[in-house]
Amino acid sequence: MTANSSATPPELLAAIDMGSNSFHMVVARLVHGEIRTLEKMGEKVQLGAGLDSHNRLTEDAQERALACLSRFAQRLQGMPPAAVQVVGTNALRVARNAHEFMTRAEDVLGYPVEIIAGREEARLIYLGVSHTLSDDSGRRLVIDIGGGSTEFIIGERFEPQELESLHMGCVSFRNRYFPDGKITRKQMDKAVTHAEQELLNIRQHFRSKGWQSAVGSSGSIKAIASVLTSLRITDGTITLDAMMELRTRLVDMGKAEKLGDLGVRADRQSIFPAGFAILMGAFQSLQITEMTFADGALREGLLYDIAGRIQHEDVRVRTIQALQERYHVDQEHGSAVEHTAIAAWKQVANTWALNTAIDEEVLRWACRLHEIGLTISHSQYHKHGAYLLRYSDLPGFSQQFQRDLATLVRGHRRKFSSAIFDGLNPEDVPRLRYLCVLVRLAVLLQHPRNHEQPPEFRLHPSTNGLALEFTEGWLDERPLTLADLENERDYLAKQNFTLEVKF
DSSP states (O other): OOTTTTSOOOSEEEEEEEOSSEEEEEEEEEETTEEEEEEEEEEEOOSGGGBOTTSOBOHHHHHHHHHHHHHHHHHHTTOOGGGEEEEEOHHHHHOTTHHHHHHHHHHHHSSOOEEOOHHHHHHHHHHHHHTTSOOOSSEEEEEEEOSSOEEEEEEETTEEEEEEEESOOHHHHHHHHOTTSBOOHHHHHHHHHHHHHHHHHHHHHHHHHOOSEEEEESHHHHHHHHHHHHTTSSSSOEEHHHHHHHHHHHHHHOBGGGGGGGTOOHHHHTTHHHHHHHHHHHHHHHTOOEEEEOSOOHHHHHHHHHHHHHTTOOHHHHHHHHHHHHTTOOHHHHHHHHHHHHHHHHHHTTTTTOOSHHHHHHHHHHHHHTTGGGGTOSTTHHHHHHHHHHHSOOTTOOHHHHHHHHHHHHTSSSOOOGGGGTTSOGGGHHHHHHHHHHHHHHHHHTTTOSOOOOOOEEEEEETTEEEEEEOTTTGGGOHHHHHHHHHHHHHHHTTTOEEEEEO
16 A cells, blocks of 8 residues: 555546657546546657757757646646656657756656656557557557657557567657658668668567557657548558558658648658658568557556556556566565565654655565565675666666665665765655665564564654664564664764664
8 A cells, every 4th residue: 555545536637748759748537447538738849859969958958848848737737646647758768968857847847757768668658559449359569659769569458568669760760861851762761771670679579479450659650641541542541552652652752841732730741751761661671561540659558557556456566576476586574574664664754755655665665676686696686686676677667766666775785885876866865865774674673584563663763863762672682683783873874874772
């Protein structure tokens, strides 16, 4: 149970997808477990085009993005944090100053902003697409062409089976192959070949897996389907023959600005040839013969993810359980450590400003997984565990949350040094430092591994210290625990944190 699990489920949900090309927001109502869309908003921000030669977001690009978010923010006012998800994708994954922008975005929106990994983006896209399609049997291939990355998913019903995110998108391809808006045969051939090269790593595996139907999502594929309809080449179904004919027409047309005659919006004309080249490469590489378009995409997937958490169908819980099983974690011990840490957290949460659901979640899951590194080696297992959590693909988790989990596991034992917090944003360090102390204390009190209920103790927190008080006689019967606490006092002192033990 998380800190907000007993609250009344929110009536409205909202999701914002800060893509490399466009920002999208969707607001929906949750009715008897079903999502009913109320409003959609979208703006071409072209955040990816605002990356300079050093992969830093320019001030102009940030200002465009923040102006868009300020308009979105008005619609979000009054919604509880648990009902809103705001995520960034490829442009923010590669931007070296992403944190600076995220801080400004959070100030404008009033809600946390998270960056998701490519495969997590693919999972959410599939979730959004699958809920907009008929619940039929058989595998489906889903392709989503974004501004900076393209996601490929094979799944059945609501469950993805293969997830890939490739570093190619309509903004990056536009900048490389069609920067002046000219569409030449040579540049189109180069762009299609590049897309096929990117697909080499997944081509054989995806082909062998196979699918019964192919579905495209998001703006680039929607625009291609629309143009095929306008030209009366097909009824909107995208076929290989239709793509070949459209390729000839685009080269004959010669300029992206002429796409307006086919109904392509002005803000999409410059990236249309690039999106077409990526889809053409996918058709040829994966031997796709036919594709339909689906309205669902990342933002709808985010809504269903929020709804799942509200309805206690949190994919993150399944991810934690899968990690425990895959790495043979002692779940009974992890549970004992968790109960002890939560008993401590409840006493210090207000004083240390750790009273959010996210704080409780990261504490619980770090306790359950603190020994995950033992599957590699007992020596330095806290470091092995941190690496696994930081760099594994963990469905449901943002990059920041994985970093926080890794930090707590890295810092749960041995030296409590500044190196644990290297590379973190300075404003995050105090919070994670406090959470580390709670994990360390819980692990220490459960050191005997007899799975005792948390002992009766009282905590008296201060800004840089903690007084720990046990019931009379408890420590007298546990001299090893007392020795552990004395060692811990010395470890914490290295970080100017005082531990006082009263008994």
